[in-house]
Amino acid sequence: MTTRTVPRTRRAARAVALGATVLLALSACSSPDGSSSAKQDSSGSASSSDASSSDASSSGKVTGTVTVFAAASLKESFTTLGKRFEKEHPGTTVTFSFGGSDSLAASITGGAPADVFASASPKTMAIVTDAGDASGTPATFVRNQLEIATPPGNPDRITSLKDLTRSGLKVVLCDKEVPCGAAAQKALGASGLKLTPVSYEQDVKAALTKVELKEADAAVVYKTDVRAADGKVKGVEFPESADAVNDYPIVRLKDAQSADAAEAFIALVRSAEGRKVLTGAGFLEP
Template sequence: MTRSVRRTRRMLKAAGAGAAALLALSACSSSGSDSSAKSDSAASASPSGKASASGKLSGNVTVFAAASLKESFGKLGKQFEQAHPGTKVTFSFGGSDALAASITGGAPADVFAAASPKTMKIVTDAKDNAAAPATFVRNQLEIATLPGNPGKVKTLKDLTNPKLKVVLCDKAVPCGAAAQKALDASKLKLTPVSYEQDVKSALNKVVLKEADAAVVYKTDVKAAGSKVEGVEFPESADAINDYPIALLKDSKNAETAKAFIALVQSAEGQKVLNEAGFLNP
């Protein structure tokens, strides 16, 4: 066999081995690529599936609520946080009209609980700022006097005695509007020593002995305990306020806010509110 023939055969063998190696490498690469693609696809699907399935409530909820709800909502807020670790309920209490003005002015909030449908309407009418409100409790007026009732106040008419220092809520505030409604129905004229911006401020005038009496809610008289004495009057039955609650549409944490509203409306929430002196809706 000549040298040229042997050299040709060696060259052909080398070329065949090289081709086989290339084919094997190509097969491994293709298999690895498919496996990697499947793995990446599964990895990308897994995290999103877990997040959507958790359903756990978290984050902050800001509740704007009428001043008369301070004690009961404070309790419900703590209950809610205990039931849902990782949540925080922050309250802003005050006159419903002032709270409504803050909300329509752009103050960030998730829930609004007002002391009258009229003040809630300020919010719902302003650029569709809230979902449909629902009445969750009602409240009735009562006269708060100094302990022992030294002014001997027994009726609404007794408050017209010029010797008594009487305080009312401002007429724009639900408790003030209700008091004026009761006075008008009784054809009584009363000139208070001051008009207060919310019911707690009116009550506090009596607690601090700066006034002899104030027309407030039954719930406020009850919350004050021995600091005041309550006097019921029949005209209050004609001036009972409905309290509506609503989710605000600009809420940054709607699901958690809805859960708080659900607690307020639940049997557990109603029990807390009834114990505070609120009436069922």
């Protein structure tokens, strides 16, 4: 703010005039019951409502609803972290939308209201950042590796990625545009194998469900999903998965309605506490 000095004699005259003006203004602004309107004056002083907002923001208290769009493979871990976040910040609510990262990214760029996006690959995150819908630079918080899921007991004795190409075997893959599907294609390509699945699913949970319901003999999913299935499927590791590990980035979105709460949720995900939950679910360190 620029300050200007006024000569003393002129200041005295102005003071008298100003006093009269103020009295007239107060009289004009007074309501019949004697109340008066509180407005910002010409010196830039904040009104009482602005001061209250300032006090609330400086208090450091996180409030509001955080809407998180997250890859389907994060469902169990993020649900746990969401409950923990609400407990640590009373008065907050975390809502989730889980699904294929490509579909979620398309929804965000299409205007769907969200505060945080956690993707299962940098490629799908780029859909959002390239559209200018992210605030800041996405940060990788975990990584994930593929595994073959079979029904309990592995009745078809599948021991390798090559076994999935056997005639008569019903195999399910994630859609090629979904991170788990893109990773599966990369692993198959690295091993020189060609595989025609009975179906391509829109996200990793849908692919896993096909095996759980015994509608498929095997599916290529993430290790974390096999673990989350809690015995409903059996996991089979294969060496080619090391060539197709996915990085998971997270970012606050530009139009976040609860920016402070969104940042606080991301901080929890990236904290030692958050990492303990994620690695406990089978995710790899970034």
